Amino acid sequence: MFRGIANVNLVADDVPKAVDWYSSLLGRRPYFVRPVSGPAEYAEWRFGDDEDELALMSSAYRPVLERPGGALVSLHVDDIQAAFDRVRELGADEIDAVTRRGEGWWSASVVDPFGNLLGLIQSPHWAGRHVDAASSSGS
Structure with a gap:
Protein backbone atom coordinates (compact mmCIF):
# COMPACT_ATOMS: atom_id res chain seq x y z
CA MET A 1 0.00 0.00 0.00
CA ARG A 62 1.03 25.93 7.09
CA PRO A 63 -1.68 23.75 8.59
CA VAL A 64 -2.94 25.14 11.88
CA LEU A 65 -2.58 22.72 14.77
CA GLU A 66 -4.18 22.91 18.21
CA ARG A 67 -0.91 21.72 19.75
CA PRO A 68 2.72 21.53 18.61
CA GLY A 69 3.56 18.92 16.04
CA GLY A 70 6.07 18.33 13.33
CA ALA A 71 8.73 16.10 11.91
CA LEU A 72 12.49 16.01 11.80
CA VAL A 73 13.47 15.79 8.14
CA SER A 74 16.71 13.79 7.87
CA LEU A 75 18.96 13.77 4.83
CA HIS A 76 21.51 11.02 4.20
CA VAL A 77 25.02 12.38 3.61
CA ASP A 78 28.31 10.76 2.61
CA ASP A 79 30.41 12.76 5.09
CA ILE A 80 28.44 13.91 8.12
CA GLN A 81 31.06 16.27 9.51
CA ALA A 82 31.47 18.03 6.14
CA ALA A 83 27.68 18.29 5.72
CA PHE A 84 27.24 19.56 9.29
CA ASP A 85 29.96 22.15 8.77
CA ARG A 86 28.32 23.23 5.49
CA VAL A 87 24.84 23.78 6.95
CA ARG A 88 26.39 25.69 9.88
CA GLU A 89 28.36 27.88 7.44
CA LEU A 90 25.06 28.67 5.70
CA GLY A 91 23.55 29.88 8.98
CA ALA A 92 21.83 26.85 10.50
CA ASP A 93 21.95 26.57 14.30
CA GLU A 94 23.14 23.38 15.97
CA ILE A 95 20.56 21.32 17.84
CA ASP A 96 22.51 18.07 18.19
CA ALA A 97 26.22 17.84 17.40
CA VAL A 98 27.58 15.08 15.19
CA THR A 99 27.11 11.95 17.31
CA ARG A 100 28.13 8.35 16.70
CA ARG A 101 25.04 6.14 17.05
CA GLY A 102 26.56 2.78 16.16
CA GLU A 103 29.06 1.10 13.90
CA GLY A 104 29.39 3.44 10.90
CA TRP A 105 26.18 5.28 11.81
CA TRP A 106 26.20 8.98 12.75
CA SER A 107 23.56 11.70 13.15
CA ALA A 108 23.29 15.41 13.82
CA SER A 109 20.53 18.00 13.66
CA VAL A 110 20.18 21.71 13.07
CA VAL A 111 17.45 24.29 12.72
CA ASP A 112 17.58 26.14 9.41
CA PRO A 113 17.32 29.95 9.33
CA PHE A 114 13.55 29.57 8.77
CA GLY A 115 12.76 27.44 11.84
CA ASN A 116 12.68 23.96 10.25
CA LEU A 117 14.39 21.02 11.93
CA LEU A 118 16.87 19.35 9.59
CA GLY A 119 18.61 16.09 10.44
CA LEU A 120 21.75 14.66 8.89
CA ILE A 121 22.43 10.93 8.87
CA GLN A 122 25.43 8.95 7.68
CA SER A 123 24.26 5.34 7.70
CA PRO A 124 25.84 2.20 6.23
CA HIS A 125 22.31 0.75 5.88
CA TRP A 126 21.15 3.55 3.57
CA ALA A 127 24.41 3.56 1.63
CA GLY A 128 24.39 -0.26 1.33
CA ARG A 129 20.84 -0.30 0.00
CA HIS A 130 21.83 2.01 -2.84
CA VAL A 131 25.02 0.08 -3.66
CA ASP A 132 22.99 -3.16 -3.79
CA ALA A 133 20.34 -1.56 -6.03
CA ALA A 134 22.99 -0.21 -8.44
CA SER A 135 24.70 -3.63 -8.60
CA SER A 136 21.45 -5.49 -9.36
CA SER A 137 20.49 -3.03 -12.11
CA GLY A 138 23.83 -3.47 -13.88
CA SER A 139 24.96 0.11 -13.21
Whole structure:
Protein backbone atom coordinates (compact mmCIF):
# COMPACT_ATOMS: atom_id res chain seq x y z
CA MET A 1 0.00 0.00 0.00
CA PHE A 2 2.59 2.60 1.05
CA ARG A 3 5.40 3.03 -1.46
CA GLY A 4 7.61 5.71 0.10
CA ILE A 5 7.81 9.40 0.84
CA ALA A 6 6.61 11.39 -2.17
CA ASN A 7 7.37 14.87 -0.87
CA VAL A 8 8.60 16.57 2.29
CA ASN A 9 7.41 20.14 2.86
CA LEU A 10 9.30 22.74 4.86
CA VAL A 11 7.94 26.22 5.58
CA ALA A 12 9.33 29.74 5.69
CA ASP A 13 8.02 33.26 6.23
CA ASP A 14 10.45 34.56 3.58
CA VAL A 15 10.22 31.97 0.80
CA PRO A 16 12.53 33.76 -1.70
CA LYS A 17 15.27 33.93 0.96
CA ALA A 18 14.66 30.27 1.88
CA VAL A 19 14.81 29.29 -1.82
CA ASP A 20 18.23 30.92 -2.04
CA TRP A 21 19.39 29.16 1.14
CA TYR A 22 18.22 25.69 0.06
CA SER A 23 19.55 26.26 -3.47
CA SER A 24 22.95 26.96 -1.95
CA LEU A 25 22.70 23.91 0.32
CA LEU A 26 21.57 21.52 -2.46
CA GLY A 27 23.78 23.04 -5.15
CA ARG A 28 20.95 23.76 -7.57
CA ARG A 29 17.90 25.94 -8.06
CA PRO A 30 14.42 24.41 -7.66
CA TYR A 31 12.94 22.76 -10.73
CA PHE A 32 9.44 23.99 -9.86
CA VAL A 33 8.43 27.41 -8.45
CA ARG A 34 5.01 29.03 -8.02
CA PRO A 35 3.89 31.59 -8.83
CA VAL A 36 5.86 31.72 -12.08
CA SER A 37 6.28 35.50 -11.79
CA GLY A 38 6.65 37.50 -8.60
CA PRO A 39 7.99 36.31 -5.25
CA ALA A 40 8.05 32.54 -4.76
CA GLU A 41 5.44 31.04 -2.43
CA TYR A 42 6.26 27.39 -3.20
CA ALA A 43 9.32 25.63 -4.63
CA GLU A 44 10.45 22.03 -5.20
CA TRP A 45 13.84 20.38 -5.64
CA ARG A 46 14.68 16.79 -6.59
CA PHE A 47 18.01 15.55 -5.31
CA GLY A 48 19.97 12.49 -4.34
CA ASP A 49 20.16 8.96 -5.70
CA ASP A 50 16.38 8.50 -5.66
CA GLU A 51 15.51 12.03 -6.80
CA ASP A 52 13.69 12.64 -3.52
CA GLU A 53 11.46 15.71 -3.51
CA LEU A 54 11.97 18.51 -1.02
CA ALA A 55 9.42 21.32 -1.10
CA LEU A 56 9.33 24.71 0.53
CA MET A 57 6.10 26.62 1.04
CA SER A 58 5.04 29.91 2.55
CA SER A 59 4.22 29.67 6.23
CA ALA A 60 0.91 31.32 5.32
CA TYR A 61 -0.16 27.88 4.02
CA ARG A 62 1.03 25.93 7.09
CA PRO A 63 -1.68 23.75 8.59
CA VAL A 64 -2.94 25.14 11.88
CA LEU A 65 -2.58 22.72 14.77
CA GLU A 66 -4.18 22.91 18.21
CA ARG A 67 -0.91 21.72 19.75
CA PRO A 68 2.72 21.53 18.61
CA GLY A 69 3.56 18.92 16.04
CA GLY A 70 6.07 18.33 13.33
CA ALA A 71 8.73 16.10 11.91
CA LEU A 72 12.49 16.01 11.80
CA VAL A 73 13.47 15.79 8.14
CA SER A 74 16.71 13.79 7.87
CA LEU A 75 18.96 13.77 4.83
CA HIS A 76 21.51 11.02 4.20
CA VAL A 77 25.02 12.38 3.61
CA ASP A 78 28.31 10.76 2.61
CA ASP A 79 30.41 12.76 5.09
CA ILE A 80 28.44 13.91 8.12
CA GLN A 81 31.06 16.27 9.51
CA ALA A 82 31.47 18.03 6.14
CA ALA A 83 27.68 18.29 5.72
CA PHE A 84 27.24 19.56 9.29
CA ASP A 85 29.96 22.15 8.77
CA ARG A 86 28.32 23.23 5.49
CA VAL A 87 24.84 23.78 6.95
CA ARG A 88 26.39 25.69 9.88
CA GLU A 89 28.36 27.88 7.44
CA LEU A 90 25.06 28.67 5.70
CA GLY A 91 23.55 29.88 8.98
CA ALA A 92 21.83 26.85 10.50
CA ASP A 93 21.95 26.57 14.30
CA GLU A 94 23.14 23.38 15.97
CA ILE A 95 20.56 21.32 17.84
CA ASP A 96 22.51 18.07 18.19
CA ALA A 97 26.22 17.84 17.40
CA VAL A 98 27.58 15.08 15.19
CA THR A 99 27.11 11.95 17.31
CA ARG A 100 28.13 8.35 16.70
CA ARG A 101 25.04 6.14 17.05
CA GLY A 102 26.56 2.78 16.16
CA GLU A 103 29.06 1.10 13.90
CA GLY A 104 29.39 3.44 10.90
CA TRP A 105 26.18 5.28 11.81
CA TRP A 106 26.20 8.98 12.75
CA SER A 107 23.56 11.70 13.15
CA ALA A 108 23.29 15.41 13.82
CA SER A 109 20.53 18.00 13.66
CA VAL A 110 20.18 21.71 13.07
CA VAL A 111 17.45 24.29 12.72
CA ASP A 112 17.58 26.14 9.41
CA PRO A 113 17.32 29.95 9.33
CA PHE A 114 13.55 29.57 8.77
CA GLY A 115 12.76 27.44 11.84
CA ASN A 116 12.68 23.96 10.25
CA LEU A 117 14.39 21.02 11.93
CA LEU A 118 16.87 19.35 9.59
CA GLY A 119 18.61 16.09 10.44
CA LEU A 120 21.75 14.66 8.89
CA ILE A 121 22.43 10.93 8.87
CA GLN A 122 25.43 8.95 7.68
CA SER A 123 24.26 5.34 7.70
CA PRO A 124 25.84 2.20 6.23
CA HIS A 125 22.31 0.75 5.88
CA TRP A 126 21.15 3.55 3.57
CA ALA A 127 24.41 3.56 1.63
CA GLY A 128 24.39 -0.26 1.33
CA ARG A 129 20.84 -0.30 0.00
CA HIS A 130 21.83 2.01 -2.84
CA VAL A 131 25.02 0.08 -3.66
CA ASP A 132 22.99 -3.16 -3.79
CA ALA A 133 20.34 -1.56 -6.03
CA ALA A 134 22.99 -0.21 -8.44
CA SER A 135 24.70 -3.63 -8.60
CA SER A 136 21.45 -5.49 -9.36
CA SER A 137 20.49 -3.03 -12.11
CA GLY A 138 23.83 -3.47 -13.88
CA SER A 139 24.96 0.11 -13.21
